[in-house]
Amino acid sequence: MNPPLLPLILIFSLVPLSPLGIDIYLPSIPQMMEAFQATDNDLKLTISIFIFALGIGQLVAGPISDRYGRKTSALQGLGLYALGSLAVAVAPSITLLYAARILQGLGAAFTMVTAMAWVRDNYEGEAAGKWLSYMGGMTSVIPTVAPMLGGLLALVWGWQSGFVLTGVVAILLFVLAAVVLEGPPPVSVRADHEEPTRLGSNLKAIATNGQFRIYSLANVFSFAGLLTYIATAPIVAMKEGGLSEIGFAIAFGIVGLFQMLMSFLAPRIVSRLGQRQTIRAGLAVSVLGGVGLLLVPDSATQAFFALATLGCAGFSVLAGTAISLNLQPFGYCAGLAASIDGCLRMVGGAAIAAMLGFVGLSSVQTLAAALLLALIPLLLVINDIRGREGVAGEKA
Numbered sequence: 001m002n003p004p005l006l007p008l009i010l011i012f013s014l015v016p017l018s019p020l021g022i023d024i025y026l027p028s029i030p031q032m033m034e035a036f037q038a039t040d041n042d043l044k045l046t047i048s049i050f051i052f053a054l055g056i057g058q059l060v061a062g063p064i065s066d067r068y069g070r071k072t073s074a075l076q077g078l079g080l081y082a083l084g085s086l087a088v089a090v091a092p093s094i095t096l097l098y099a100a101r102i103l104q105g106l107g108a109a110f111t112m113v114t115a116m117a118w119v120r121d122n123y124e125g126e127a128a129g130k131w132l133s134y135m136g137g138m139t140s141v142i143p144t145v146a147p148m149l150g151g152l153l154a155l156v157w158g159w160q161s162g163f164v165l166t167g168v169v170a171i172l173l174f175v176l177a178a179v180v181l182e183g184p185p186p187v188s189v190r191a192d193h194e195e196p197t198r199l200g201s202n203l204k205a206i207a208t209n210g211q212f213r214i215y216s217l218a219n220v221f222s223f224a225g226l227l228t229y230i231a232t233a234p235i236v237a238m239k240e241g242g243l244s245e246i247g248f249a250i251a252f253g254i255v256g257l258f259q260m261l262m263s264f265l266a267p268r269i270v271s272r273l274g275q276r277q278t279i280r281a282g283l284a285v286s287v288l289g290g291v292g293l294l295l296v297p298d299s300a301t302q303a304f305f306a307l308a309t310l311g312c313a314g315f316s317v318l319a320g321t322a323i324s325l326n327l328q329p330f331g332y333c334a335g336l337a338a339s340i341d342g343c344l345r346m347v348g349g350a351a352i353a354a355m356l357g358f359v360g361l362s363s364v365q366t367l368a369a370a371l372l373l374a375l376i377p378l379l380l381v382i383n384d385i386r387g388r389e390g391v392a393g394e395k396a
Helices: 005-014 017-023 026-036 040-068 070-089 094-122 125-157 160-180 199-207 210-240 245-273 275-294 301-327 331-357 363-372 375-395
Strands: none
Touching (some): 026 040, 026 245, 094 331, 125 160, 210 331, 210 363, 275 301, 331 363
């Protein structure tokens, strides 16, 4: 039985808060550098801080969501997100700006875990993967419109206006969640489990599950490529390519539009290829984008965005299906499984992207290296597929 439409719409509305917290102020970074008398690296750190808070916060959000229910975790997340957004807008120093970004990231962690676990509560198998892919499409809408919206707001009302907008959105969603979502904790018990196991046992089950390990790594490495693109795109476009803030927003938005399209096409690809084959295809596309970037000069801005589109499309194709496979065995602790998967994806991806930033490569070469690292999970997925085909052949 499918859940009512209104809660589904509300859950979908929670997902874009994470990318909105990153993308809406990218065109405002020059203004913020001047306002805080900070360097480009100081402002880049606001992205890393947000992502690390988003990742680590999920480890807390998951158990809370399982124990107290999806409504409780949604309200906590929206409250923190609204508070953090408004605190950024009034921050008098770069230090307090960082602190506010931590609050905002923690809030996004709760909303993300709530959305993923809610889908696992209400859908199974390919249906869960379909809705998670559609959520990926919703997420990809944000890079399409947020930079342009943020750029226009910054031109008219200053850089603070984008954060005020995100705070107001979170407050409105808080009110809707209080009315629309059900209050009791989710049903933790599935047909194959008589009672919920303890936290330690659940953690062990997740950590020792081979399927979870392989497809978590697929998300970690592909997400690292996406984060590296987000970090390098403003430099390649505005500093090296000479594009204006609006020109960068348009180029960034086109890539996001293609990501959105691939996320919405992902369920069709799954129905034709299967879940694991779809993930293999997505990783292969990302690697192909990395190979292409090795062949273009650093000054080729258009080629950079074209090949970045290819690399990011790989993440859009595989992300929802990989999350679905990771949550599939853990219906009795979906919040915990979603939180660990999300933490690994965010923190692991951010760590890889940060380490690549210190290697000393050009921006184009850095993105190429990040996309080529998807070869590691690609080999693991290929081995998993072959192993399963071998077992099926033996049974036949």
